[in-house]
Amino acid sequence: MMSKIDQANQEAVQRMMQSRPVLVDIGRAKDVIPGMKENLFLHAGPPITWERMSGPLKGAIIGGLIYERMAKNAGEAEAAAAAGRVEFAPCHHYNAVGPMAGVITPSQAVFMIEDKQWGGFTYSNMNEGYGKVLRYGAYDDEVLRRLRWLDEVYAPVVKEALLLSGGIDIKTIIAQALHMGDDGHNRNRATTSLFIRAIASAIVETEYGKKRVYDTPRPDLTNICPFFKETRPAAAAEVLAFMHGNDLTALNAIMASCKSMALAAHGIEHSTLVTTMARNGTDFGIRVSSTGEKWFTAPANVPDGLYFSGFKSSDANRDIGDSVITETVGIGGFAMAAAPAIVSFIGGKPAAAFEATQEMYEITVAENTNFNIPALDFRGTPTGIDVRKVVEKGILPRINTGIAHREPGIGQVGAGIVLPPMECFIEALKELAR
Amino acid sequence: MGLETILHRELQIINLGLEGFAESLREKGAAVTHVRWQPPARGDENLLSLLDKLK
Numbered sequence: 001m002m003s004k005i006d007q008a009n010q011e012a013v014q015r016m017m018q019s020r021p022v023l024v025d026i027g028r029a030k031d032v033i034p035g036m037k038e039n040l041f042l043h044a045g046p047p048i049t050w051e052r053m054s055g056p057l058k059g060a061i062i063g064g065l066i067y068e069r070m071a072k073n074a075g076e077a078e079a080a081a082a083a084g085r086v087e088f089a090p091c092h093h094y095n096a097v098g099p100m101a102g103v104i105t106p107s108q109a110v111f112m113i114e115d116k117q118w119g120g121f122t123y124s125n126m127n128e129g130y131g132k133v134l135r136y137g138a139y140d141d142e143v144l145r146r147l148r149w150l151d152e153v154y155a156p157v158v159k160e161a162l163l164l165s166g167g168i169d170i171k172t173i174i175a176q177a178l179h180m181g182d183d184g185h186n187r188n189r190a191t192t193s194l195f196i197r198a199i200a201s202a203i204v205e206t207e208y209g210k211k212r213v214y215d216t217p218r219p220d221l222t223n224i225c226p227f228f229k230e231t232r233p234a235a236a237a238e239v240l241a242f243m244h245g246n247d248l249t250a251l252n253a254i255m256a257s258c259k260s261m262a263l264a265a266h267g268i269e270h271s272t273l274v275t276t277m278a279r280n281g282t283d284f285g286i287r288v289s290s291t292g293e294k295w296f297t298a299p300a301n302v303p304d305g306l307y308f309s310g311f312k313s314s315d316a317n318r319d320i321g322d323s324v325i326t327e328t329v330g331i332g333g334f335a336m337a338a339a340p341a342i343v344s345f346i347g348g349k350p351a352a353a354f355e356a357t358q359e360m361y362e363i364t365v366a367e368n369t370n371f372n373i374p375a376l377d378f379r380g381t382p383t384g385i386d387v388r389k390v391v392e393k394g395i396l397p398r399i400n401t402g403i404a405h406r407e408p409g410i411g412q413v414g415a416g417i418v419l420p421p422m423e424c425f426i427e428a429l430k431e432l433a434r
Numbered sequence: 435m436g437l438e439t440i441l442h443r444e445l446q447i448i449n450l451g452l453e454g455f456a457e458s459l460r461e462k463g464a465a466v467t468h469v470r471w472q473p474p475a476r477g478d479e480n481l482l483s484l485l486d487k488l489k
Contacts, residue, residue, distance in 0.1 A: 433484040
């Protein structure tokens with residue numbers, strides 16, 4: 001007979017797998033996220049003060065303050081943050097998630113994901129692309145101009161398209177993408193392609209998308225579409241070009257969908273399932289289904305991976321971002337066997353991708369009924385991390401991740417693999433045993 | 435089966451725990467199946483008693 005803990009874990013993981021997240025709308029953070037306000041900035045990971053923030057998180061906060069016109073330059077922004085003119089809180093406290101620094105400011109546009117099975121909404125911001133971007137701590141004019149265009153042109157077009165199309169079933173996209181070589185975290189070429197397929201016809205039909213003249217400064221997209229040099233493209237063409245030029249276009253909607261699944265498993269009495277893993281660039285934190293909103297934290301590790309030309313491991317910041325919500329629900333590093341090509345981006349050999357997934361079955365309580373891996377005879381991905389199994393077996397969750405420069409203002413420097421600190425799981429175990 | 439017989443047959447080796455032993459045998463040309471294993475909770479008595487409570 002199953003123990004009450006095992007029964008609770010099965011209930012939690014079934015709820016996780018039954019969650020049905022659908023991308024239904026886009027809104028401004030302060031208008032649609034309950035509790036969001038003018039002077040509140042959300043960030044990735046567990047709670048942290050300005051003084052303890054890492055370089056990339058400070059960089060994103062500085063950029064956010066300039067973007068929100070609460071500061072004119074980096075110096076003013078740092079002074080404003082240090083003086084407490086803005087409040088900080090984890091995205092997770094507002095049912096939101098953000099990749100890397102994960103900074104969501106009040107006027108930013110956010111995806112709204114509705115759980116059609118269990119009800120409720122989860123949120124994430126728009127993805128800016130690779131390299132020098134706010135979420136990796138960069139904040140120069142190019143970064144801020146791109147953010148402005150995302151909020152003022154891209155988001156309204158995609159919002160209109162979502163309303164026209166009736167929304168996008170993100171869970172189906174993830175399931176299909178695992179059959180096309182994605183892990184849903186670090187490799188999102190297939191999810192993004194499927195996302196574009198699902199929404200392209202509606203984007204072309206939007207009223208905003210037909211505009212060829214608008215006030216917001218346009219990003220340079222001629223490297224993606226050279227014919228833009230000779231023509232003034234319609235906004236719809238620019239939005240589609242931007243999506244095509246960024247393999248991570250679908251990532252943020254996937255993360256918010258994974259948050260929806262994790263949320264469905266949270267709050268089950270006696271359950272020892274992990275329902276949050278997140279990092280703020282200083283600390284790694286987890287939360288567990290039956291221990292409420294309490295965070296179990298420890299210093300985050302530095303990822304091991306491949307670096308872009310001109311950067312090296314000593315440039316790397318500690319692990320950062322909410323994107324580990326993907327591993328929390330059984331994709332990302334847990335579905336590496338579906339994405340052997342990922343090793344060209346994060347290092348290692350394809351066999352290591354298979355080993356990573358195989359090992360994760362040791363610390364999980366279910367095989368996913370929605371996400372499976374063709375090369376493993378369509379076995380469901382390892383899903384539902386049990387704190388007890390992690391501590392007993394000494395096996396830590398495998399996480400695929402991007403690597404941020406440790407100084408503010410620089411951006412992404414590579415990608416790799418990282419493990420959480422065991423202390424988080426030991427502290428959670430102690431609390432569960434009380 | 436006598437020791438003489440075993441030593442003159444091709445060995446089927448399974449190595450449990452420390453991978454260094456498997457590597458040494460591989461360097462000698464032996465085929466080894468390595469099983470990753472470590473003591474539960476790395477042998478920590480306190481953690482083992484907590485795990486017992488959470489069965």
